[in-house]
Amino acid sequence: ASCFQTLTSEPEADVFLPQSPERACTMASQGPHIPSDKRFIIFFDFDETIVDETSDDQVVQTVPGQYLPTWLKDTYHPGRYNEYMQRVLGYLAEQGVTESDIRAVMEKIPATPGMLTLFQFLRTRPQTDFEVVLLSDANSFFIESWLRRTGARALFHRIFTNPATFNKDGRLVLRPFHSHDCPRCPVNLCKQVVLRDYIMRRTQERGRPYQRVFYVGDGANDFCPAASLGPRDVAFARRDFPMHRLIIETHESMPGQFKAVTVPWVSAEEVVERLRKHVTE
Template sequence: MGDSIFNCCYVPPHPPGEGEPTGSRRAKIMASNAASISSDKRFLIFFDFDETIVDESSDDVVVQTAPGQHLPAWLKDTYQPGRYNEYMQRVLAYLSEQGVTESDIRGSMEKIPATPGMLTLFQFLRTRPPQDFEVVLLSDSNAFFIESWLRRAGARQLFHRIFTNPATFNRDGRLVMRPFHSHDCVRCPNNLCKQVVVREYVARRMQERGRPYQRVFYVGDGANDFCPVLSLGPRDVAFPRRDFPMHRLITEIHEAMPGEFKAVTVPWSSGEDVVQRLRKLVAE
């Protein structure tokens, strides 16, 4: 997404779900109960993944599995603005051709460090009363990268839903990634407009719950995290990583169009900064 404040749209998508729970009847009952509990949450919190939950870009990290830890110039030259998802599909195909395995890719993801204070923030969310937080991950990375890291970190169960580009290994051992959806937002990558996902998800959950959330929170860092927070209201909170593109774009719109950006803005450098503000907000 380009660094511009003019980038909103809305086309209701049909995001892929996580699939029906498998296993024993008891597991299905537990899943059903969990779904019922989720309808009672007071707050909804969205997280980006790259450079928000983890302190690096997962796409940059996977390149380190290539021979010499870099890509050939001819491949890098195929990148086109707004079509990054297609570029990464070619990157993953190249890695497979060079003998990079599923184990290699998983191992590279598992080694990515968490952003400072992020595991403290996760622990805070885990230990809150069960009616407090519904936690959702929204990322332009892909399902395999994200699931690999979350499971290694022991954080997968924290997330009620994960919205990202689907990615699975085919019979040849190649990681095949697909676009999440299509949309009409001219400023977002062609495969994902996060505002579309946020609007659709919040609207659907409000219908299921029969009432709105008390507040919606969004924790992110990048330019494509600015588009979704434009849809937040005055009681909601945008948490941009300090001095990253999302923070700069919010600052830009505050200066250029005072009062246009509705959400409360709380910049963060550590996940502990987010914890401090959440403690105050949930006590109100």
């Protein structure tokens, strides 16, 4: 099986969600224009990278008693977390949890140390420096709620995540982002597929590659996209989190296999320090 399948389901728009070809064409014609002169592209994970918690865990705070019944937790199967969260969100609706309840919890999640400083750095750079992309296995409602509360939404040129919308009964309905053939990743999202396809398409649109690709993440599913980066690119791995440990293990077991420069971080201010060096090159 390969990680390198090409996506065909997402529209050319600022939030990429699977939808019908007709809708995708409409969104393509209306989507925001991204200048083609950006020097760098930087990808961010969301849970435990931008925010200092896992949003799926935090939403449990909306349930009376703030815990899930054992029978529900026992329905989780490895690699199928998205399907499990669909059931969790259904249970929340049955318990009377509302859209405003969920939004309020999402808005209270703290940013990871230094992350707002990093966002401010990216905001104040010249327009030609960074194209900023969010790539997450959370969902669109959780992410949009947090970004809009912090005023960070406008920073992101693109958001790739699982679609989540409220139906007429007030239930938050979660769907998978796509399907793929990567054996490493959960069935609903391979971040490497998304990253590679997006960079390929943007390179064609721009007529030239980015000078460097940066990836900021923490989890095991962030190792997969980071593994596709080249020797000029930088993987910012949250120190001692799964992404960092997998990179170390790969260097030890398969020297030369992981090509990107690895920069571990505890505070995102360390990411800022490294980015400052690159933008002055």
